[in-house]
Structures are given as structure tokens and as C-alpha cells.
Amino acid sequence: xxxxxxxxxxxxxxxxxxxxxxxxxxxxxxxxxxxxxxxxxxxxxxxxxxxxxxxxxxxxxxxxxxxxxxxxxxxxxxxxxxxxxxxxxxxxxxxxxxxxxxxxxxxxxxxxxxxxxxxxxx
Amino acid sequence: xxxxxxxxxxxxxxxxxxxxxxxxxxxxxxxxxxxxxxxxxxxxxxxxxxxxxxxxxxxxxxxxxxxxxxxxxxxxxxxxxxxxxxxxxxxxxxxxxxxxxxxxxxxxxxxxxxxxxxxxxxxxxxxxxxxxxxxxxxxxxxxxxxxxxxxxxxxxxxxxxxxxxxxxxxxxxx
Numbered sequence: 001x002x003x004x005x006x007x008x009x010x011x012x013x014x015x016x017x018x019x020x021x022x023x024x025x026x027x028x029x030x031x032x033x034x035x036x037x038x039x040x041x042x043x044x045x046x047x048x049x050x051x052x053x054x055x056x057x058x059x060x061x062x063x064x065x066x067x068x069x070x071x072x073x074x075x076x077x078x079x080x081x082x083x084x085x086x087x088x089x090x091x092x093x094x095x096x097x098x099x100x101x102x103x104x105x106x107x108x109x110x111x112x113x114x115x116x117x118x119x120x121x122x
Numbered sequence: 123x124x125x126x127x128x129x130x131x132x133x134x135x136x137x138x139x140x141x142x143x144x145x146x147x148x149x150x151x152x153x154x155x156x157x158x159x160x161x162x163x164x165x166x167x168x169x170x171x172x173x174x175x176x177x178x179x180x181x182x183x184x185x186x187x188x189x190x191x192x193x194x195x196x197x198x199x200x201x202x203x204x205x206x207x208x209x210x211x212x213x214x215x216x217x218x219x220x221x222x223x224x225x226x227x228x229x230x231x232x233x234x235x236x237x238x239x240x241x242x243x244x245x246x247x248x249x250x251x252x253x254x255x256x257x258x259x260x261x262x263x264x265x266x267x268x269x270x271x272x273x274x275x276x277x278x279x280x281x282x283x284x285x286x287x288x289x290x291x292x293x294x295x296x
Contacts, residue, residue: 097206097208099183100171102278
């Protein structure tokens with residue numbers, strides 16, 4: 001399966017990447033990591049890139065990376081659709097004080113607009 | 123002159139529209155009664171993953187929100203409604219759940235007024251909540267006590283209320 005993983009620099013996005021790699025090691029998925037600027041992440045683009053490289057260095061899964069600029073939600077969907085991917089994985093979702101799950105506008109856009117199957121890692 | 127219903131800090135007792143005597147009290151040490159109510163909660167009334175399903179998860183959830191301001195509606199010794207204000211960084215999130223057998227009987231309205239009364243007495247200033255835009259009954263309940271929409275995502279409507287502000291309709295808390 002051809003899988004695109006969006007990594008914006010939140011802890012949840014790295015967890016999504018690690019999960020995707022774990023699955024790819026079993027299922028022989030072809031992974032592409034796409035780095036984007038997530039306003040809720042505290043890491044810079046360079047720091048995100050470095051951490052992705054560290055995670056990638058530990059696996060022998062067939063993996064490539066790319067980066068996108070501009071509106072993250074629509075860009076992620078476009079890359080997934082243009083690239084003929086089977087699945088788009090994003091990590092998203094925080095909890096309010098009472099414990100309600102909230103998805104940010106990037107995740108909401110992706111879920112509502114992507115024609116490619118989306119896997120939301122919470 | 124305000125049309126807003128008065129806030130009524132608990133304890134409150136009233137007869138609901140089905141003729142049942144309901145008491146609303148500040149919650150203390152009644153975790154078991156709440157667990158029992160939530161275990162029997164209709165799945166279609168859940169919102170954004172809450173209440174969680176299963177005794178263990180419900181108990182864990184109630185533990186994580188223990189610090190808040192809680193009020194419980196009682197019918198005899200049975201908890202039938204639960205509302206709380208949970209402190210965030212600079213405001214309080216409002217939650218309210220009424221058991222399906224006790225909905226549409228006026229309990230939610232008394233429960234939210236009791237909670238806001240308790241919250242204002244305890245010094246809460248700003249309260250917010252999220253609701254599904256399709257949940258017209260809940261939205262009209264929130265509006266009736268002064269909540270106003272502040273933003274809308276694709277899946278949820280955010281509303282807020284400030285105790286020291288006048289509403290856009292010029293009404294203020296008495």
C-alpha cells in the first residue's frame with residue numbers, strides 16, 4: 001500500500017509516523033512523509049525535519065520525504081490525491097478540560113475533503 | 123429588566139414536567155451514583171467521546187474531572203443529571219448530561235442555572251462549551267441562559283458566556 005504520512009511537528013504527528021513505520025515493516029507499505037507547518041507545534045521546520053530524519057534512520061522501510069508550504073489541510077489532500085496514495089495518515093486531536101475530543105482545522109479539512117482514505121491517529 | 127432566568131445556586135428542589143420531585147445539589151462523594159447513571163447513558167446522546175463507555179473508563183473519566191464545580195440532579199436516590207464547570211487556563215468549560223429518561227422535562231434548564239449559580243458564587247468569570255450544530259435542543263438551552271455563539275467549525279459550535287458582561291441583547295445578570 002502506498003501511504004502518505006503528514007508530520008507537522010506535534011507529538012501526535014510523530015506518533016502517527018512511528019505507527020505508520022511499524023505497520024510498514026510488517027506490511028511492506030511504501031511510505032512518504034510530508035512535512036508541513038502546524039501552527040500548534042512548537043518546533044521549527046528545521047527541527048521537525050531533523051526529528052523525522054532521526055526516526056527514519058532507524059528503519060529500513062522504503063521511505064521518502066517531501067515538504068509542503070501554504071495551507072496545510074488543502075496541501076495534504078492535494079499531495080495525497082495527486083500522488084495516487086492509498087491512505088493519508090495524520091495525528092491530531094486534543095482533549096478539552098472535560099475530556100471532549102477536539103480536532104483542529106487542519107484535521108477537519110482533511111477529513112471532510114480528502115478522496116483518499118484518511119487514518120486519524122489520536 | 124432582564125428576561126434571563128435567574129441563576130439558582132444549589133440546593134434547588136422542584137417538580138419536573140413529568141411530576142417527579144427533583145433535587146439539585148452540589149456534588150460530593152457521589153461518584154457511584156454518577157457511574158450508575160453514565161453506565162446506563164444512551165449511546166446516541168454521547169458527544170465527542172463522552173461519556174465514555176464501560177464502568178472502568180467512566181470511573182477514570184470522573185476522576186480526571188473531579189477538580190471541577192459539579193452539580194447533580196437527583197430523583198430519590200438516583201442521579202439523573204450531572205453538570206460541571208472545568209477550569210482551563212483562563213476560563214471554564216461547561217458540561218451537562220441528563221439521563222435519557224429525564225430529558226425534555228425541564229431538568230436541564232434548572233441544572234444549568236444551578237451550575238452557573240454555583241460557578242458565579244465560586245468566582246468563575248468566563249464559561250465556554252462546544253455543541254454539535256445539529257443539537258437544537260441543547261443550543262436553545264444554552265442561549266436561554268445567555269450563551270452566545272463565538273465560532274463554528276465544521277463539526278461543532280463554540281459558545282461562551284461571561285458573568286460580568288452584558289449580553290448583546292443588553293441583558294445582564296441580576
